[in-house]
Structure formats: C-alpha cells, structure tokens
Amino acid sequence: MTKTERSAKNLEEVKELNLMRVLKLTHKMGVCSRSQLAAMSGLKQSTITNIVNRLIEYGVVRETGSFEGKKGRRSIGITLETEKYRVIGVRLTRTNFLAGIFSIDGRPEQIVTNQIGGSESVEEILEQIERTIRGLIRCAPHKVVAIGMAVPGPYLMNSGRVLLITGARNWEKVNFKKQLAEKFSIPFYIEHDANAGALAEWWYGKHRLEEKTYLYIAAGSGIGAGIIINGQVFHGSLGIAGEIGHMTIRCDGKPCACGNRGCLERYASSTAICEEITQRMERGEACSLHREFTFAQAREAYRNGDAVVRDAFLQGARYLGIGIASMLYTYNPDIVIVGDETALAGEEYLEQVRRTVRERVLPEVYQATEIYSCSFPQDPAFIGAAALALEESFQQPSKLLSILAEE
Ligand SMILES: [Zn+2]
Secondary structure, three states, X not given: OOHHHHHXXXXXXXXXXXXXXXXXXXXXXXXXXXXXXXXXXXXXXHHHHHHHHHHHHOOOEEEEEEXXXXXXXXXXXXXXXXXXXXXXXXXXXXXXXXXXXXOOOOXXXXXXXXXXXXXXXXXXXXXXHHHHHHHHHHHOOOEXXXXXXXXXXXXXXXXXXXXXXXXXXXXXXXXXXXXXXXXXOOOEEEEEHHHHHXXXXXXXXXXXOOOOOEEEEEEOXXXXXXXXXXXXXXXXXXXXXXXXXXXXXXXXXOEOOXXXXXXXXXXXXXXXXXXXXXXXXXXXXXXXXXXXXXXXXXXXXXXXXXXXXXXXXXXXXXXXXXXXXXXXXXXXXXXXXXXXXXXXXXXXXXXXXXXXXHHHOOHHHHHOOEEEEOOOOOOHHHHHHHHHHHHHHHHOHHXXXXXXXXX
16 A cells, blocks of 8 residues: 555544544534534534534434523534434344334334244244344335344354354354345344443433443343443454353352353343242242243232242342452443343342442442443343444444435
8 A cells, every 4th residue: 555545544534533423422412513513522613514514414413403502602503313314223032033123312113023932943033034124124214224133142243153042042053144134235233232232321321421431231031241441342352252141150050051150140140030939939938920930920029029039039139249249340340230131120139239249349349330220121232233233333434424325
C-alpha cells in the first residue's frame, strides 16, 4: 500500500469512527442538539454538521423541531429516525426460538415463537428459523437493515459453532454462520445469549452504563455472564469469555455435561433448582408441586410461600452469589445485573445473592459494586438480539448507509 493509499484508508476509518460516535451519542441522549453532539464527541461543529446532514439524508436520524437545551437556549433537536428502518432479533433456547421485528428503540412489533420438541433434527430447526426470518423480512413495515441472534453457549465466535448446550442434542454439529447467517444478504450477527443480555442493558436498560465495566449474569437453565469492559463486550480468545456456568465452585461436586465436576450451573441454574426440589420431594418433604413441574410453576410456588421450594431457590441464590464474588475479583465491575429466569424469582432471591457476595468479598469491594436485577420483565437476550443488530450496524455505519440507499 502506498503512503497516499494508507492515509486515504486512515481518513475513511476516522470518518467511520466519527459517524459511529455520533450515532451512539444520539441513541444515548434520545434528543440532542448539534452543539451538544460537538461538545460530547469532541468533534468540530462543522464536522458534526456534515455528519448529521449525511445521516438525515439517509434517514438514519431526523430533526425534531426546536427544544430547550442548557441555559434555556433553544436549538434544533436531533434524534434517531424510528420509522425508516427495522432490525430482526432471534433468540434460540434449549426449548424454543423466538424471532421478532424490532423498532430502533427496542420495541418488538411482531413476535413469532416456535417450540422445539424432541423430534426435529437440528437441520430442520435451522430451516424453520430461516423461514421465519424471511417471513418477518417480507412483512416488516420498513427496510430490515440487520439480523441479530442470541444463542446459548459456549459459542465459538470465530468458527460460528456452539460447543455444548447442556440438555440439548446435536447443536455442536451446527455452524450457525455457514448454515444460517451466510444465507442472508443483509448482515447477520450472532452472540452468546449472556452477551446479548448485556447489550440489551446497554441499549435499553434502566441503568446508566455508558463507559462502565459491568457484568450481566444470565441465570437461566444454563449460566453465563456478559462482560462489558469500558462499554465494549469482552470476548476472550475463542469468544467464550463469561462462560461462568462451567466455573468450578465445588472441587468434588456433581458431574457436569462439560466433563468437569462441581460447575456453577449444576448448583445455581433453574435446572439445578428444579433438581434440588425433586430430590427433596423424593425424600418425602412436603411440597405443593406435582411430580412433573416446570420452572415457572416452581417460581410460582416460591412466591406462594412453599418452604421446600423457597429453600431450593435461596440455596441456588447462595451458589450464584459465590460465583459472582469470584467475578468481582476478576473484573472489578461497577455494576452486576442479574437476569434470566431465576432472577424473576424476586427481591428476596436477589437479596440472598447480595448477602452471599457481601459475606465473601472485602467490604470495600462490596460497597463499590452495585447488584441489580435486570431491566426487563421479558427475556433480555431476545431484546439483546435486536440490540446486537443495532450495535453492529452502528459500529459499521457506512454499511448501514449503503443498505439504506439500496432500492
Ligand atoms: Zn460444566
């Protein structure tokens, strides 16, 4: 590459980076003025004017009319255009998949849910997912610019494969990139579900997370952590960073499908909580649940004050707290957000998690860390799949603009 070519490339990269910063700031601010964008991004007013004009031309942002800024001064507001484009979010779990059209502000507009039984092959399920997405693209009210998908892990980002889904068959043979993503002409991004949940919190959550280091703990039938360091997802070498479900918390503990013993998810996942309840029932302890029960029914029994079920939940919370305590020393986050189906158990459950963390880390460390439940009543990884599509589209704004420019 010649010197001129190199500097041209650098100039393009700088332009791309500036576009990305303006887009992300506009999202975080909701409505802001051109001068606010200049002040926050550190870019010159003239650069901001050029960028905003370009984004308006492509329909990515729009003017809102005048609004009152600092010191009562009135300026023209800039906000993300929510009517011109859409993304699709897909969430695959062990038992079902959800796909939906999402607006730019994270509202699902149309959701398709499909149960996964025991009889279909993984290839058939992939075909079903592909068909569902194509159907959604056809009926979307505006152009779909990207697809995001959240998959259970450990997910190998580079190769596009899931290493193991405990309790589900054959997914490890599937290459999600080749067998699904590459079949679409629009960008298709895939993330581990905990990372997707972490992105959902960043994009649409209640807490201010901008440049923070935070953990999103997905405590469902498996356990994973989305690790965000200074606003960026941390993937590690293979992409499996945050697979804390397979972190050892009891050295000679229960065997796990990963080949290890004493993994966190054998003690703190919703599966482990159900297992504990079943064992207690088999020992003859009185419990309001029937022999065959779902985790949602167990959660209901917990809320209704069933003592056996409550013990099992609080024991799960203690183990989760032990796992989180170790994570505090590894990543020293500002915030830990606990989500997915066990977190829906409520405040007492979360308080037990907090109490365990407090007992196990130095007081200064505990005091400097906030532990919250997640911002969403529904599945955060599903919203996170849409957030992923937007995050990646905003990371590569020129690609987004070229898709919007296509007829
Ligand atoms: Zn394991």
